[in-house]
Amino acid sequence: MSGGTPKGKSSAARGRRMAEKSRPRREAQPEIITDDPHADIGVEARLVAGILLNAALEKRTGLDEALSQSPAKDLAGPDRAFARAVAMAALRRLGEIDQILDRRLQKAPPAPVRTILRVALAQTLVLGTPAFAAVSTAVKLAERDAKTRPYKNLVNAVLRGVDRDGPGLTTAESNLPDWLAARWKATYGEANLIGLALATRDEPATDLSAKPGVDLDVLAQDVEGEVLPGGTVRTGKRGDVAGWPGFEAGDWWVQDAAAAVPARLLGAKSGETVLDMCAAPGGKTLQLAAAGAEVTALDRSAARLKRLKQNFDRTGLPVEVVAVPAEDWEDDRTFDAVLLDAPCTATGTYRRNPEVLRATRPAEVAKLADVQHRLLDVAADKVKSGGRLVYCVCSLEREEGETQIIAFLRRNPAFRTVAAVPAEIGAPDEALTAEGWLRILPSQWAERGGVDGFFAARLERIAD
Numbered sequence: 001m002s003g004g005t006p007k008g009k010s011s012a013a014r015g016r017r018m019a020e021k022s023r024p025r026r027e028a029q030p031e032i033i034t035d036d037p038h039a040d041i042g043v044e045a046r047l048v049a050g051i052l053l054n055a056a057l058e059k060r061t062g063l064d065e066a067l068s069q070s071p072a073k074d075l076a077g078p079d080r081a082f083a084r085a086v087a088m089a090a091l092r093r094l095g096e097i098d099q100i101l102d103r104r105l106q107k108a109p110p111a112p113v114r115t116i117l118r119v120a121l122a123q124t125l126v127l128g129t130p131a132f133a134a135v136s137t138a139v140k141l142a143e144r145d146a147k148t149r150p151y152k153n154l155v156n157a158v159l160r161g162v163d164r165d166g167p168g169l170t171t172a173e174s175n176l177p178d179w180l181a182a183r184w185k186a187t188y189g190e191a192n193l194i195g196l197a198l199a200t201r202d203e204p205a206t207d208l209s210a211k212p213g214v215d216l217d218v219l220a221q222d223v224e225g226e227v228l229p230g231g232t233v234r235t236g237k238r239g240d241v242a243g244w245p246g247f248e249a250g251d252w253w254v255q256d257a258a259a260a261v262p263a264r265l266l267g268a269k270s271g272e273t274v275l276d277m278c279a280a281p282g283g284k285t286l287q288l289a290a291a292g293a294e295v296t297a298l299d300r301s302a303a304r305l306k307r308l309k310q311n312f313d314r315t316g317l318p319v320e321v322v323a324v325p326a327e328d329w330e331d332d333r334t335f336d337a338v339l340l341d342a343p344c345t346a347t348g349t350y351r352r353n354p355e356v357l358r359a360t361r362p363a364e365v366a367k368l369a370d371v372q373h374r375l376l377d378v379a380a381d382k383v384k385s386g387g388r389l390v391y392c393v394c395s396l397e398r399e400e401g402e403t404q405i406i407a408f409l410r411r412n413p414a415f416r417t418v419a420a421v422p423a424e425i426g427a428p429d430e431a432l433t434a435e436g437w438l439r440i441l442p443s444q445w446a447e448r449g450g451v452d453g454f455f456a457a458r459l460e461r462i463a464d
Ligand SMILES: C[S@@+](CC[C@H](N)C(=O)[O-])C[C@H]1O[C@@H](n2cnc3c(N)ncnc32)[C@H](O)[C@@H]1O
Pocket: 277, 278, 279, 280, 281, 282, 283, 284, 285, 298, 299, 300, 301, 304, 324, 325, 326, 327, 341, 342, 343, 344, 375
């Protein structure tokens, strides 16, 4: 049995649920019957949700790795999907969930007990799972393990208390770790910080980029969505994209609206040679090839390039693939245009990957900034005279964005900025910086459901 995420509720409605629940409820709550023989159904999915949640909190790739291993991989499809949805909901609203728990707990419970409580509140407060199902499975989970068994009454009391009294007021800012909140406040100001925090709450829509020739209005209708400025189709559908109209035919690929901006900024034309220097899994490479350019896709990761090749096979677009670290590539060619979508902390992608908020360590920013510095110089050497270079990162950290380009232009007087025009490439107007670069924030286009965070700059080689 799947855990039963309610259908037909908008994300805005889900987003409001915590505030609405803060009103005390009068109706009687059902008793928890833990000796019900059916109560075990769904317990396994909740157990896995906790495992996924903790794996994601431990390291960046933890959730995906845990999903591919037992016990997650042994769950039936719908249960596995439910476990993942619960873990993602808990990750998105971890700060708020902990605020609610901490108000009710007189002292910190052992970590496995907190996990059970987090998993239960993610269900009732975010996904709308009926309280009786979330509470009874939480109590069952507590009963199963000798370490948590002594706390089963506490689990019961806390969860029933939240259901009875409502969660109380919670702040979206609590979903941001302190060090990132302090950084973003210093960089983007208090008002933007609130917008960035609000963007943690809801699961974002799936965005699609389409091949040339695909009628975007028809596609938007097929996927119950709308066409955004720039041509991204924002879908209203949820679930496995492989079953959606046009997937098999390779008409489109999944790509956040902001992630589609850098390739548009590069403006590759038919017949031009283009190097995509950190290409895998290939969302931007597909855009460049779809524009008719002769694309070379380079990446150090052969495993990630496999996904790029699958996408190219599906869409039938042509590409040359090179699996090597860019610094070691022995090839004398220069290109009309080079895209460097550099490895980064990816802090701008927290709407889709809420684990980045928890798994990113402050020291990674400086470490990745060094890599970006090095790769920018390698990329610059591959640009023909008069050619373009677009540098981008899906990070919100200045050291990985603006600071890189300031330093690059200082050490490379052969390059200058060619200012972006947001309206031409489907970027939010407020993303344009005074320098002509783009600083896209997840708080922008809030009325359309937001976007991932990105930094992008377009440069031109004006001398050899
Ligand atoms: C942000 S991801 C690229 C995403 C991709 N452009 C897309 O749109 O799907 C960064 C990529 O850089 C690759 N990478 C990291 N260091 C590299 C290096 N030294 N040379 C080439 N690729 C590298 C990683 O394997 C990773 O695939």
